[in-house]
Amino acid sequence: MTKYALMYRLGFTPWERYGDGVGAQLGALLDREGEERPSGPGRALDIGCGRGQFTPELARRGWEATGVDIVPAAIEAARGKGQAEITYTVADVTDLESAGLGTFDLFLDIGCFQGLEPGLRAAEGRGVTALAAPDATLLILAFGPSKYQRLVEGVSQAEIEAAFPGWELIATQDAETAGLGWPMNRTSPKWYRFRRTAG
Numbered sequence: 794m795t796k797y798a799l800m801y802r803l804g805f806t807p808w809e810r811y812g813d814g815v816g817a818q819l820g821a822l823l824d825r826e827g828e829e830r831p832s833g834p835g836r837a838l839d840i841g842c843g844r845g846q847f848t849p850e851l852a853r854r855g856w857e858a859t860g861v862d863i864v865p866a867a868i869e870a871a872r873g874k875g876q877a878e879i880t881y882t883v884a885d886v887t888d889l890e891s892a893g894l895g896t897f898d899l900f901l902d903i904g905c906f907q908g909l910e911p912g913l914r915a916a917e918g919r920g921v922t923a924l925a926a927p928d929a930t931l932l933i934l935a936f937g938p939s940k941y942q943r944l945v946e947g948v949s950q951a952e953i954e955a956a957f958p959g960w961e962l963i964a965t966q967d968a969e970t971a972g973l974g975w976p977m978n979r980t981s982p983k984w985y986r987f988r989r990t991a992g
Contacts (some may be wrong), residue, residue: 815969819981820854824851834853836856836898837898838901839858842871844867859879862881898926901932907947915956918957922957930987931957932984933985934968935983945975953985959986964985968983968984
């Protein structure tokens with residue numbers, strides 16, 4: 794994961810192009826999550842939040858938002874936006890249990906999971922499960938496998954489901970690709986919506 798720290802230092806952050814493509818779609822998905830919870834929005838964790846591109850969307854919709862990322866410079870930039878109602882923490886998404894974050898009703902992963910090696914994906918899954926409140930929801934946006942795999946990381950639905958065995962996949966939805974640019978717009982990005990199962 795040191796590559797992300799290096800890429801921030803170099804100013805090469807192509808994943809931040811997600812914002813143009815998924816902003817409105819993300820808002821609609823988050824609105825649905827808040828409306829479907831009997832008690833309304835609760836605590837939400839933005840996994841691999843980077844410089845806080847999407848975390849504010851959670852806060853705007855009434856969620857008690859926390860963003861985590863392993864790159865201190867990214868977290869510092871997120872905090873620098875001055876949004877006091879949002880908590881940003883340097884933490885390893887593959888070791889969430891040790892971060893002392895508490896439990897969450899909603900987890901948001903936009904492009905983080907797909908950038909991890911298979912063993913580390915399973916570690917993220919274990920951490921999310923450990924921090925999940927009963928009936929928690931997990932929203933993942935990930936690119937699919939493609940012929941551009943060496944340029945753009947992607948994962949299959951089966952790989953995502955394997956990393957979250959304690960969760961039920963309840964919906965998939967094609968993600969918007971506007972603004973992503975080539976070759977990311979050729980990777981069939983999808984939203985995956987999971988619900989924590991009992992036990």
